[in-house]
Amino acid sequence: MAVGKAVRRYEPWTGERTRMGTRLRFFISRGFIEALRSRWALFILFVTYGLLIVPRLFEALATSDPFDPQLYGPLLTDVHLFVLILAAVAGSSLFASDIQDRTIVLYRVRRMGAPYYLVGRLASLAAVLGAVSVAPIAILSSVAILSAAPSLSLVVDQGRIVLFALGLGCGVAVFFALFAGAISVLLRERRYAAPAIVFAVLFSEIASSILSALSTSSLASLVSVWGNFSLVGAYLFGTDLSAGPAPWQAAGALSAVALACAALMARELVYREDLP
Numbered sequence: 001m002a003v004g005k006a007v008r009r010y011e012p013w014t015g016e017r018t019r020m021g022t023r024l025r026f027f028i029s030r031g032f033i034e035a036l037r038s039r040w041a042l043f044i045l046f047v048t049y050g051l052l053i054v055p056r057l058f059e060a061l062a063t064s065d066p067f068d069p070q071l072y073g074p075l076l077t078d079v080h081l082f083v084l085i086l087a088a089v090a091g092s093s094l095f096a097s098d099i100q101d102r103t104i105v106l107y108r109v110r111r112m113g114a115p116y117y118l119v120g121r122l123a124s125l126a127a128v129l130g131a132v133s134v135a136p137i138a139i140l141s142s143v144a145i146l147s148a149a150p151s152l153s154l155v156v157d158q159g160r161i162v163l164f165a166l167g168l169g170c171g172v173a174v175f176f177a178l179f180a181g182a183i184s185v186l187l188r189e190r191r192y193a194a195p196a197i198v199f200a201v202l203f204s205e206i207a208s209s210i211l212s213a214l215s216t217s218s219l220a221s222l223v224s225v226w227g228n229f230s231l232v233g234a235y236l237f238g239t240d241l242s243a244g245p246a247p248w249q250a251a252g253a254l255s256a257v258a259l260a261c262a263a264l265m266a267r268e269l270v271y272r273e274d275l276p
Contacts, residue, residue: 024120031124035090036131044089045131048082053136057143066144067158069237072137072165076172076233080226083132083176084201090128091180092194094121095269099188104269114270122177122265129173137165164236172229175258182261185268201225218244222253229254 035041056075063071098104104117141162145155180197187193208224221227221244228250235247 027120060144067161087176087180088197093190126177133172134169178261
């Protein structure tokens with residue numbers, strides 16, 4: 001046994017500690033940037049803006065009514081598929097990668113904590129999805145309003161249409177962030193989580209069609225994720241509602257799924273004593 005050797009010990013950090021809010025903002029922004037470094041994510045954004053947004057900008061430049069629901073409602077419907085694919089690409093590894101390489105242990109230490117880790121990861125994914133579901137609405141409405149130069153009274157009277165569109169876009173981003181995160185936690189492997197995210201949503205559409213054909217109850221259509229968002233959008237934009245479930249029932253179904261996903265992630269990542 002060596003004698004006289006100094007034993008190195010851990011010493012407390014004497015530097016300036018950053019606030020939790022600062023660390024959380026850095027965590028979210030870094031997750032956002034890392035997600036957009038993916039070639040597939042950039043490709044989806046390029047296709048979405050090239051196929052859906054740019055053509056509508058010319059329509060927005062020529063419109064005389066910047067608060068026409070037809071400017072925003074169809075766009076939100078068209079981006080659903082791209083939001084889903086982006087959620088599968090960016091969300092499949094949201095928690096699965098951290099669980100596999102055990103870096104989740106580092107994130108759950110005292111200074112970050114499991115709740116902040118969970119919120120940070122979900123917020124970064126929601127921000128990425130918002131680039132497809134929220135940013136296009138903001139761009140389109142800005143171009144339409146600047147082009148038409150509406151009166152202040154018209155903005156006050158009809159401006160809620162833009163707010164509804166932005167709110168629905170945020171709802172789409174948050175829902176799919178929670179949904180993709182839950183599947184990522186549940187399956188814990190990116191190669192399984194990505195197709196499972198797409199399959200689960202597409203299966204809800206197929207199941208809704210089958211149940212609607214077999215059942216006389218209109219509630220069978222509540223199984224459809226996209227159908228529920230379309231119902232909520234039709235109500236917000238004041239368009240004709242088809243005979244079927246009430247908009248509040250569609251919103252309730254989406255909320256129930258979102259809460260179930262949040263509860264699953266909280267149970268696995270926050271409240272479990274043994275790490276996954």
